Amino acid sequence: MRAINMKISVFLQRAAFLLLLVGGVISLSGTVFGQTTETLRSEIEKRNSLILELEKEIKGYESRLNALDKEAKTLQNTVGQIELTEKKLQTDIRLTEQRIAAASRNITTLTGEIEDKNAGIEKNSAAISEIVRRVHELESETLVEILLREDSFSVFWDTVESLGQLQANVHKTVKELQTLKVSLEEKRTLRTKEKEEHVSLAERLVDQKELETANRKSKLALLKETKNQESNYKKILSEKQALKEALEREIRDFESQIQLEIDPNSLPQIGALLRWPVDNVSITQYFGNTPFASQNPQVYNGGGHNGIDLRAPNGTIIRAAANGVVTDTGDTDRACDGASYGKWVLIRHYNNLSTLYAHLSLIRAEPGQEVKIGDVIGYSGNTGYSTGPHLHFTVYAASAVRVTDEYRSKVCGTYLKLPLSPRNGYLNPLSYLPGIR
Structure with a gap:
């Protein structure tokens, strides 16, 4: 026991x-x-x-x-x-x-x-x-x-x-x-x-x-180009603006000759299908400026601005607006300095839209790369024709935009690699972005 x-x-x-x-x-x-x-x-x-x-x-x-x-x-x-x-x-x-x-x-x-x-x-x-x-x-x-x-x-x-x-x-x-x-x-x-x-x-x-x-080098290049003289700076600005306007007219005329029927049913319904490509949103320039653009806010007719401009100090992170695949990237400054988009990225999304991000200082995406919404694809800058650092953001009908390096510009006297689209291929970005809080 x-x-x-x-x-x-x-x-x-x-x-x-x-x-x-x-x-x-x-x-x-x-x-x-x-x-x-x-x-x-x-x-x-x-x-x-x-x-x-x-x-x-x-x-x-x-x-x-x-x-x-x-x-x-x-x-x-x-x-x-x-x-x-x-x-x-x-x-x-x-x-x-x-x-x-x-x-x-x-x-x-x-x-x-x-x-x-x-x-x-x-x-x-x-x-x-x-x-x-x-x-x-x-x-x-x-x-x-x-x-x-x-x-x-x-x-x-x-x-x-x-x-x-x-x-x-x-x-x-x-x-x-x-x-x-x-x-x-x-x-x-x-x-x-x-x-x-x-x-x-x-x-x-x-x-x-x-x-x-790159920013430090840009200061040295500017002072060297202008010889630190205001008169030289004004002259350079005037020449670049004239070059930019002439190139825009040339491209607009070329795009007006592109005949492409876009099936309206292929376009997604208006709604917040995209995210803003910057985290802090401030629009400095809107899409279009014509009566047609006002009456048909979803479609661009070739007049005015073919996208929107967003305030983005140099070095601001630029993000993919939706899931998709990078169609191509480029830098128009290599062929025609200070006249067009500068460094750009084009993405084709799975919702039948394509988006363009231009004037970048640094590209962090490659052609064929699959991206998710919000992924870093680059940083804002002042490349191409730009009066100050910002992001130019364009939305296309995906079936309408093509990247070509066979476009020979008479204005620049060389071939340019950039996205081109018929007028009806440009869409109002605000039709597919969420409202600004």
Whole structure:
């Protein structure tokens, strides 16, 4: 009898110890690679605070650049704009560096938490398995047998009650384990997202440094071209504007000769099928300007502006307006400097629309590349004919637009590679974009 009591007592003591162990390992250890999680979180909070300060500083630069953009186009103002852009780009770089560091810390913290949770799951599982094994051993002696052999009912009921509490605690621990496993998967998902963000930020940092270098070179080129003389600057501006207008007329005449019937049923219904290609939306020039365009806002007739212009300081991220495939990319400045789209990207979407992104400073898309809505495809700039950094955004009926490098411009005296479309192939972008909040 004493042997049985001793067996039960020893079992309950060991079970209690195992449950204490279980409770102790569910919580995090609080240490990640030699640093407490509190220390890591404190560092992350400090970086987030610095990130907010840098974002505020960038907004200040953008506000000043917008104000300069509205002033007269003088050499002094243009140089000032380039210098202010350089400060903004440098701050962009600092911001991205801080975001990379914050992402690294987040990854470290999440990795530590994942390891702790894995360890907790393993130890809890082992403890529960041991308890179950010992319960099975104890059950080889039935309660009836124990009752018949006990000297008193009180010892029997104490044993039964202890076993019941043990069973309840095991049940509770199993539930906690299930919660722990769910939390583990959530942490793994968060870490995957942080790693993807880290890669994206590292790529952006490379781009931003390239943009800063190009911006600095543009200032030197401008001063060299104008010989730092306002009169030379005005003359160059006038010549570029005349070239741009002549090329536009030439292209418009050429496109008017393209005969292509577009099935209206092939066009998607008007609605928010596209996203804005910039995160902060401000329209500086609208689509078309003719009575026909007003009466038929979805279709362009060749008069006025064949897209919309969006305010986008140099280096602004440009995103794909919808899922699709990159039709082609190009740079008209290579053949006819300062007269047309400059660096551009054309995307054909799965909804029978195509979109053009022009005046880019840097292209981050390749022909044939599949893109998803919101993907980075480039950065805004001032290439081609542009009185200031912005994004020119055009929407076409996908079946109507073609990229050709066989168009010989009499105005430029060379072949140009650019998208061309009949007049009825141009669509009003606002017909397919969401309203501005």
